[in-house]
Amino acid sequence: MTISDAGPSALTIARRRDVDARRARVTQALDAMRTEGNEITISSVAARARVHRSFIHRHLDLRADVYAAADHPSIAASAATPTRQSLDADKVNLRAIVRRQTQHIADLEARLSEILGEQAYSRTGLGAPSDHAALEGHNQTLQNEIQELRAKLQDQEEELGAAREANRQLMGHLNRTSTSNLPLPLG
Numbered sequence: 001m002t003i004s005d006a007g008p009s010a011l012t013i014a015r016r017r018d019v020d021a022r023r024a025r026v027t028q029a030l031d032a033m034r035t036e037g038n039e040i041t042i043s044s045v046a047a048r049a050r051v052h053r054s055f056i057h058r059h060l061d062l063r064a065d066v067y068a069a070a071d072h073p074s075i076a077a078s079a080a081t082p083t084r085q086s087l088d089a090d091k092v093n094l095r096a097i098v099r100r101q102t103q104h105i106a107d108l109e110a111r112l113s114e115i116l117g118e119q120a121y122s123r124t125g126l127g128a129p130s131d132h133a134a135l136e137g138h139n140q141t142l143q144n145e146i147q148e149l150r151a152k153l154q155d156q157e158e159e160l161g162a163a164r165e166a167n168r169q170l171m172g173h174l175n176r177t178s179t180s181n182l183p184l185p186l187g
Contacts, residue, residue, distance in 0.1 A: 025049040026062050030069055040070040 008016075029049035033040050045066050046053045056062045070084060082090075120126075 022049070022051050022055060023059065023062065026051060026056060027065070030065060034069050040066060042066050 026045060026049040029045050030040070033045065033048060038044065042053050042056050042063065046056055056066060
């Protein structure tokens with residue numbers, strides 16, 4: 001007689017009974033928590049069933065049951081406790097509110113800083129003169145004149161360069177004609 005003919009060993013049978021007992025405890029705990037309206041998570045079900053979380057994770061059907069129960073709470077639970085989806089939605093909404101309020105506060109702080117700065121400048125006499133717009137206009141006029149003068153200077157530099165080139169060509173031509181008119185040295 002071989003070991004395979006003898007059937008499962010006592011250790012295997014004991015292990016199956018233990019797994020079946022733990023599965024039954026998880027199912028009972030899940031049903032009780034659903035009825036009571038408690039928050040359902042893998043950790044809370046495992047604690048209530050007196051098993052380790054990894055036991056639920058290893059058994060895909062148990063894990064699926066826990067996730068399904070967490071996603072669809074009982075009527076008693078939905079009336080008394082918020083669901084995970086509603087809490088997630090609240091969290092997203094609160095973050096958006098905080099973001100808007102933070103931006104609004106930053107805008108108000110910037111505006112307050114401008115107003116306080118203007119008041120401080122006007123009270124101390126350090127501020128910009130009252131004819132600030134006139135000075136801005138004068139500054140723009142001067143900048144336009146600078147641009148015009150730069151354009152004129154560039155035109156004059158181009159004309160000067162052209163005159164120098166013409167002078168070089170003329171001098172080269174004169175030098176060539178003057179050397180051709182000289183008598184040849186005797187040698």
